[in-house]
Amino acid sequence: MPNPIKPEKSVVTTCAYCGVGCGFKAETRGEKIVRMIPWKEGKANHGHSCIKGRFAYDYYNAPDRVLTPLIRASIDDPWKSVSWEEAFAYAAGEFKRIQAKFGVKSIGAVSSSRCTNEEIFLTQKLARAVLGNNNIDNCARICHSPTQFGLTQTIGAGAASQHFDSILQADVIMIVGANPTEGHPVFGSLMKRRIREGARLIVIDPRKTETVESAHCKADVHLAIRPGTNVAILDSIAHVIVREKLYNEAFVHARCEVAEFENWKALVGDDKYAPEVIGPIANVDPADIRRAARLYAGGPNSTIYYGLGVTEHSQGSTGVMCLGNLGLSCGMLGREGVGVNPLRGQGNVQGGSCLGSWPHVFSGYRFVTDHATRSSFEAEWGVTLDAEPGLRLPNMLDAAVAGSFKGMYIMGEDPVQSDPNQHHVIAAMKNMECVVLHDLFLNETSKYAHVFFPGSSSLEKDGTFTNAERRVSRVRKVIEPLAGLQDWEITVKFMNALGYELSYDNPGEVLDEIARLSPNYSGMSFALIDQIGSAQWPCNKDAPQGTEVLHREKFPRANGLGTFMLTDYVPTAERTSDRFPLLLTTGRILTQYNVGTQTRRTPNSVWHPEDVLEINEQDAIARGLQDGDWVQMSSRFGQIQLRARISERVNPGVVYTTFHHAKSKANAVTSDLSDWATNCPEYKVTAVDVVRIRVPTGTASLEAARLEAAE
């Protein structure tokens, strides 16, 4: 085999992993994908890639891929393979029976950021137009819902203000609760390129991440805060900006609500947010808080990128507002090189947010309570729609436990593994009479499901994704769907089975419907994207090829002005105690992706075969721990067993783990606390203790799991 075999065909598509949304050329021989080459014209990646998109695509072909629909009357029964028609009829019959017995609102739907815009839109259409309620949510609920809320309050748009390339004009880069070189690697490379050119770097993160220090890239200031003190530290940075008058008065007077600015100044300017007060609370040097504030305010171009380390807190939305406040006060919005930007975790989190998979808003973030908006959807869909907000995903689970919620259509999610307080989620699942799961593989949630629709991977369907910079790119079918139907077809046929007549020739017609009903997407079409490669919303009459930088002239709020929210620090109820003296925080690693559904089925597990617990040497010594020892970690909610790794990346008092492997059940210990505004779970702070154990209970199964993962 001296020379490689040349691929026969190549299709340009968009990566299914993180929120960077890299363009790839998927190359095939016959019906087999043999290579993914990063697309040089991909505007999010410019020909670069990471291990996941470039190499970890073979999961689509994994031996345990489910290829036929499955049903069962009880979760104690074995699965029965059935035809598509039978599966649709059974699921529809059950949903109708449940609604007749328990009411219209006893059923809901959840879509996934792993799905296309078209599929997400169809799923909310299914909930609103067919099930007749607003019990529709998506997995952004548990990651970036505070972004939508917090940014909308301050700057009017719950999305990144910039395009990725904007960072190449930044002088100061502030990264808060994100680790781009692991979580968003291709953007991380772009960021490093700019840092090598001389940009200064501020990192706010409890952990000394790879972003803090790597080859030719070192943070000028690293605020290694105690988990849960984001709002305190950001208010303290604001305090320095206010007290030292580092704010941009001209910008504030031209572009913001000045009275609210004054209110904000009074709040954060109070002595209680002085670095000397907050430093000890957040466990950082007050001088570093001042340095960070001066660097950021000094610019001239300062930009903020943030991740789930900001949002996944009981004050997640408040933390996002703090960032909006900072950007406004220093005039770091509305041009290239600046901005406030969420780094979205999954490929289509932004799309999930835009397309109305929320219980309170339609696509384009317009409230279901608004008569005019609702009427436009009623006219298009030919039904009367519920005028009241529905249940959020965590509330659906709460309601299921209470017995008022009985059925769920889950498209491309695994809430049992990914949602917090696993015991509560399982109790909710067990209490439902019909859980319809639509996925590629049986997973933790399928143990409690009654119907399984075998879905199509993103290599097997057409549609669009919206990445973290609001860029809408095409997902193109590379091979035929292995189970026979593309995901959007499955949802449409399920709607048909439920008695709602509709059909589309292709998902481009769904995008056309989205465009008709959503002002920010009104110019989007398959034809436009095919022609110009991709387009960032807003894409409409005024911006026919999309918009790279938001807020240039005004903010999309009623009066066009940005505003300041009062962001008092409220410590989380999750506190350390004698019994649980350590704070656990969680994160992702480069080679694995979220709950691992895809990456665990690829050789990526060679790099990360299991989740480990990072612990500081000081805490390890106090517990008699050595590197590699098995430990039991317990919280108020549960306990798990995993291996310890002694690490200088975490400070004393803090431990860290990833949540990629189902067997380690990281979410068995995470708390039931959530963001005050959006119920986004507080994954990033759990009080725990760690003790050494000799041999893990059920070692055999753990070893088996690791072997299985490594295969």
Next chain:
Amino acid sequence: MAQTNSPTQGAEMPVMALDRILSMANQIGDFFAPYPPERRAEGIRNHLRTYWDPRMRDQLLQHIAAGGAGLAAPVIAGAKLLQDEAHAKPGYYGPPKA
């Protein structure tokens, strides 16, 4: 504002556990604490109106009618504004307005 026609609306079964409702409501109250009393109440009211399922709001109001034990006073004041449609601001359910 049109009302929904859910058969379960007003039914005796609570939509979810009461302690969950109370802790969520108190968290909302905590956020609006730095605002002056009138804006604080309006902020709480707007948030509940815009983001909460009506059955959750009903459950909260029923608990308030029964004494409101465990709820912070400003939360009760804000939630009570839900009962008076005069506070409805069509098309606007954002943060408290200046």
Next chain:
Amino acid sequence: MWHEVRGLKDDVDLGTPPRDGPPVSLEIDGQPVTVPAGSSVMLAAATAGRAIPKLCATDMLEAFGSCRVCLIEIEGRNGFPASCTTPVAEGMKVKTRSEALTRLRKGVLGLYLSDFPRNEIPGGWSEFHETLKAEGITSHPYGEGGANHFDARVDDSNPYFLFDPTKCIVCSRCVRACAEVQGTFALTIDGRGFESKVVASQNQPFLQSECVSCGACVQACPSHALVEKSLFDGEYKHA
């Protein structure tokens, strides 16, 4: 500032990164072309449809000037500068083809060919193979018994790609991609002269090195020395 990444095109390799300067006009083989200041002669030639053969240059990386295949002649200047490292100048007259250039390129490509596994020339489709074909190089005058790297061991430690040093032409594209594009700096050139070789980290297998398996080096490699395992059926061994 960002034209280097934003100006890339899918189906053409301009050879050096696109630039964003004021326009500069010059002639390539008598044909007028205008490109931004700061562009290389190689980019100007590619833009004019007179692409110059190259091995160590590609438009995702800064010019390096090591392979000596892209030599040109410039009117009024001595010698045969590399077109990748030569910036354009107003009124410059460039010749990309001449007898002398053909002879020089043939010599250089023959040297590369002499240290490339002979049986793996037929059927190859890498940039190196395509360049040999385009320049009509099928043999070299250096005999068979000379020093070579044919016994170098394949590193197949990474699950996704392998490194076969026998096919490596030490152009440093992988090393530069790891630094400039990815920013990891996992690769380097170890040794000097004929002993030069690409190594990961401290001469470790790729899997044990700092390599993050982003694939930038594999994409940059012009000779399929770094290549995706998925492109092969069955075991990898030399013909």
